[in-house]
Amino acid sequence: MSTQTVDAVYYDPYKPEITTDPYPVFRRLREEAPLYYNEEFDFYAVSRFDDVERGLNDRETYSSGRGAILEIIKSGAEFPPGVLIFEDPPVHTMHRNLLQRLFTPKRMNALEARIHRICAQCLDPLSRSAGFDLIEDYGAHMPMRVIGELLGIPEQDHGSVRDRVDQSLRTEVGKPMAFNESNYTGEGFEEYIDWRAKHPADDVMTELMNAEFKDETGITRKLTREEILTMVNVLAGAGNETTTRLIGWTGKVLAEHPEQRRMIAEDLSLIPQAIEEILRFEPPAPHMARYVTRDVELYGRGVPKGSVMMFLPGSANRDDRRFTDGDRFDIRREPRPHLSFGYGIHACIGRVLARLEGRVALEALIRRFPNWEVDYGNARLSPTSTVRGWETMPIFTGSASRPAASAAAAAQPGAAAGPFTIDGTWKVTVKGPTGPQSTTLTIAHDKGVVTGSQSGQGESSPILDGKLDGNQLSWINQISKPMKMKLTFTAEIENNAMTGKVKAGFMGSFPFTGVKD
Numbered sequence: 001m002s003t004q005t006v007d008a009v010y011y012d013p014y015k016p017e018i019t020t021d022p023y024p025v026f027r028r029l030r031e032e033a034p035l036y037y038n039e040e041f042d043f044y045a046v047s048r049f050d051d052v053e054r055g056l057n058d059r060e061t062y063s064s065g066r067g068a069i070l071e072i073i074k075s076g077a078e079f080p081p082g083v084l085i086f087e088d089p090p091v092h093t094m095h096r097n098l099l100q101r102l103f104t105p106k107r108m109n110a111l112e113a114r115i116h117r118i119c120a121q122c123l124d125p126l127s128r129s130a131g132f133d134l135i136e137d138y139g140a141h142m143p144m145r146v147i148g149e150l151l152g153i154p155e156q157d158h159g160s161v162r163d164r165v166d167q168s169l170r171t172e173v174g175k176p177m178a179f180n181e182s183n184y185t186g187e188g189f190e191e192y193i194d195w196r197a198k199h200p201a202d203d204v205m206t207e208l209m210n211a212e213f214k215d216e217t218g219i220t221r222k223l224t225r226e227e228i229l230t231m232v233n234v235l236a237g238a239g240n241e242t243t244t245r246l247i248g249w250t251g252k253v254l255a256e257h258p259e260q261r262r263m264i265a266e267d268l269s270l271i272p273q274a275i276e277e278i279l280r281f282e283p284p285a286p287h288m289a290r291y292v293t294r295d296v297e298l299y300g301r302g303v304p305k306g307s308v309m310m311f312l313p314g315s316a317n318r319d320d321r322r323f324t325d326g327d328r329f330d331i332r333r334e335p336r337p338h339l340s341f342g343y344g345i346h347a348c349i350g351r352v353l354a355r356l357e358g359r360v361a362l363e364a365l366i367r368r369f370p371n372w373e374v375d376y377g378n379a380r381l382s383p384t385s386t387v388r389g390w391e392t393m394p395i396f397t398g399s400a401s402r403p404a405a406s407a408a409a410a411a412q413p414g415a416a417a418g419p420f421t422i423d424g425t426w427k428v429t430v431k432g433p434t435g436p437q438s439t440t441l442t443i444a445h446d447k448g449v450v451t452g453s454q455s456g457q458g459e460s461s462p463i464l465d466g467k468l469d470g471n472q473l474s475w476i477n478q479i480s481k482p483m484k485m486k487l488t489f490t491a492e493i494e495n496n497a498m499t500g501k502v503k504a505g506f507m508g509s510f511p512f513t514g515v516k517d
């Protein structure tokens with residue numbers, strides 16, 4: 001009962017033109033093709049919230065036992081025991097119950113102080129810089145250190161484990177991921193496991209070795225070495241890349257919604273709901289696949305047994321049927337469960353930890369750098385067909401930030417209104433198409449009117465139409481070198497730093513930062 005009707009809308013999880021911004025396609029899928037079939041890669045997809053939730057909860061019809069990634073299911077690969085994300089009950093239930101005993105909310109929440117310290121170690125050395133890479137200098141480190149310490153992987157090896165995990169998910173841009181068995185066997189972890197067996201410690205690896213449980217045949221036993229290897233491998237993979245991507249999305253989405261970022265900086269208690277909204281809006285795992293175990297009918301069309309069904313949380317999370325005006329980012333929206341951690345028996349085991357890491361990462365960032373701009377010219381999405389997010393994301397943070405303690409004070413409502421004045425000389429750096437360009441801005445303000453001059457490129461000219469409204473500053477600079485052009489600056493001031501955009505005529509807009517001399 002196959003129905004390969006050709007849909008007018010096209011979707012696949014590989015095409016960069018789609019994956020860069022999948023949301024217009026997701027909207028069309030929900031409206032025009034709620035059951036979608038892709039002939040080229042031979043898969044079905046559902047995109048509406050109710051369909052995704054229902055399907056992920058129907059483990060009998062939609063099996064993970066052949067993999068949860070389209071290309072893995074297609075490859076017909078078999079996996080060693082312990083890759084629980086690709087298992088069905090009863091084996092899955094047994095492995096999952098075991099892990100859940102170790103990943104309790106209590107144990108995860110006890111990590112908060114440690115995560116704060118790791119974030120501070122990453123960010124404090126950057127506090128005097130005008131910018132850094134949110135992924136390479138921050139987001140890629142903390143999750144690996146946390147899961148590495150939990151598992152008991154020596155610190156000097158965290159970088160190589162992370163690189164190996166990242167590498168295992170890489171694809172050639174626009175192409176499906178190639179199946180490689182060694183990505184699942186836990187190759188590379190043998191040494192740690194053998195060492196831990198001789199030197200037990202207070203970590204998950206030791207507990208996995210010692211845990212006794214009743215297996216699917218009713219026998220009470222311990223995990224085999226092979227199972228421990230694959231489970232450690234799954235945890236190191238699942239607990240790392242996704243959270244790094246969440247930190248990248250936090251950087252991007254809040255930079256694009258500065259008014260909501262300001263609300264958070266002024267009231268840190270908004271952070272948990274901000275992280276939930278970022279997870280809903282930009283889920284790091286926007287789709288998962290299942291093998292269809294029986295003929296199904298959806299929207300009057302047949303999905304034959306043996307097909308692959310893609311479930312699209314990335315689309316479901318923006319379904320207007322569930323979330324009012326789903327494409328709008330709003331940290332104040334009424335909280336409703338999203339599907340970014342999956343649903344049903346495979347729902348993410350690490351979600352308490354992931355949320356905690358996301359919250360602490362944002363708090364540590366915004367306390368030190370209340371404003372930032374993304375350097376899109378140099379930011380790059382990661383080439384994977386599974387996890388979606390940024391591989392590099394350079395940001396401009398303005399100037400020397402305040403130390404964490406004083407930032408906390410400044411983040412209190414009203415604190416920014418202290419004795420600080422914008423009057424004086426600022427070093428303004430525009431990140432233009434040919435590299436950074438520095439100018440000097442000398443200004444004074446009176447009742448919201450800003451006057452002064454700007455110099456650079458061997459010329460100086462008075463600024464025009466200068467305005468200060470709260471902490472929003474704007475002005476125009478008419479330049480003649482290297483060509484005649486009107487530059488319109490708009491910035492947000494935070495103590496001795498400003499960040500904003502300059503509109504440079506036909507050349508477009510560029511980010512800039514300013515530091516008070």
Ligand code: HEM
Pocket residue numbers: 064068084085086096103147234235238239240242243246283284285288289339340341342343345346347348349350351353354
């Ligand atoms: C923002 C971060 C994270 C996101 C978005 C995320 C997302 C997900 C999703 C969508 C699934 C379900 C996959 C499916 O149904 O096929 C999943 C499963 C899983 N996640 Fe996470 N995850 C995150 C962080 C973590 C962390 C930190 C850990 C480690 C402790 C972890 C461990 C796991 C495991 C072990 C599974 C498999 C569960 C099973 O099959 O029963 N995840 N995750």
